[in-house]
Amino acid sequence: MRILEVSNGKKAVITLRTWFIEDAGGGCRAFSEVVVLVSESPVESYTARVPLTWDGGESLEEVVCRAVIEMMEKAGVSRNDQLLVCSGNIFHGLHAWLTENNYNWEYARMDGLAHDIAEDAFYSQILKAGFPPHIKLTERNYRDFYRVLEKWIMEDESRLSYLKDRLVRQKxxxxxxxxxxxxxxxxxxxxxxxxxxxxxxxxxxxxxxxxxxxxxxxxxxxxxxxxxxxKLKAATGKVNGTAREGLMAICRKETSCGICNLNIAPDNQAFHVYLDGKLVVCHPGCASVEYKQET
Ligand SMILES: [Zn+2]
Ligand SMILES: [Zn+2]
CATH class of the missing domain: 3.30.1740.10 (Zinc finger, PARP-type)
Known part of the structure; x- marks a missing residue:
């Protein structure tokens, strides 16, 4: 509770609350990211899951921003309340929205209730999918835990449906x-x-x-x-009896082939490779280049 001075000199008592906004599961290739809105006193919490995939071309940040706004509406968060928000990339869209809409917010590192609620909600999806319950996240070692979890998913084709759609999440x-x-x-x-x-x-x-x-x-x-x-046309060709990494590119001007010394006509694909720091251009055939031109 805080007392605010109102413009005409009267005092008003307004209940101001502190809300924490946190996420879980973003680093894992499987299962929905969880975002939470949590108040510690009095305890009140809202949880939302990001779908594994979606249509319509929205970015992950936009989907997350929308989910948090919905939770804020349900919770009746006001502009006078204090919002402590995790600084993670997943919330970049939300950070911008909160600033634009004049909310009282700041970045915060979460280790309290909000963190636990988010992690528990993410973990409950994993248990529900049948993952062995004795394998648990310990000491915030997400990398090892997610690695084991991802391996478990790859073991069974029917579990692939738990994977996140990476494409829609790409920025x-x-x-x-x-x-x-x-x-x-x-x-x-x-x-x-x-x-x-x-x-x-x-x-x-x-x-x-x-x-x-x-x-x-x-x-x-x-x-x-x-x-x-x-769009890189990487290619391997043989020059002086050794296989070398080079690339295919259109030969712009008349050049002589580094292997047979005959001309390479302009506007033709040629194999380009560096030998001892010097560029050598060859007929693909002369260098036995293995390269399939994509059509
Ligand atoms: Zn040649
Ligand atoms: Zn560089």
């Missing part, structure tokens, strides 16, 4: 990263700031930010995000 940003082959020009990696050589793998990020077109390139190992799309 839109991941779709903007593409793994591809670099062209004839050197690029600068936005991660390590070193050069990305021509005709080597590159991760390209393209987006519109503040109305401007943005393009960023990374070495595959320097990319902040694992790209969803793969």
């Amino acid at each position: 839109p940003v991941e779709t903007r990263y593409v793994l591809k082959g670099n062209g004839a020009r050197k690029l600068r990696c936005c991660g390590c700031k070193k050069n990305i050589l021509p005709y080597t793998p590159v991760v390209e990020f393209k987006a519109r930010q503040d109305g401007k077109r943005v393009r960023k390139c990374y070495h595959p190992d320097c990319s902040p995000v694992t790209p969803l799309k793969n």
Whole structure:
């Protein structure tokens, strides 16, 4: 209970509550994520499950945000109440919504009742599915527990239905990263700031930010995000009797083949590979390249 000064000098007594918002199960490849809204005094709790899959193109953050708003409505959470919210990525959409709508909220680390309620609700789905009850999460070692759980799911085809749909959960940003082959020009990696050589793998990020077109390139190992799309025509070819990793790319100008010395006509696919730091271009046939062009 808190006493608020009202504008005309009168005092009003308003019951202000503290609510905790926490999630569980996001790191596990199976079973629904659980989100909870919990008050410790008086004890009151609301639980929602994210479906394993959904239609309509909503992101995970949006689905979670909607689920929490529904719980807040049921609980009658007011803008004067204090909201302590887990900082996890799953709540990014909610954080933005709470700010936009002038709620009194802040990040908090959860170890109390909200955490326990969320974990219990997630765990109850696992037990219900028939997972051996003696295997339990200990000391917050989620990684090992989820690994055992995922192995158990993979053991039986009928259990695959407990897996989360990964595609609908992927953030839109991941779709903007593409793994591809670099062209004839050197690029600068936005991660390590070193050069990305021509005709080597590159991760390209393209987006519109503040109305401007943005393009960023990374070495595959320097990319902040694992790209969803793969347009890289990686290929293995034999040069000087040794199998080497290179890539297929259109030969833009007339080039002589590094193996037979005959011309490679422009606009044809050629095998590009680095030997001792030097780019060598070959007829795919000359290098016995095993590569099936995707149609
Ligand atoms: Zn780099
Ligand atoms: Zn050749």
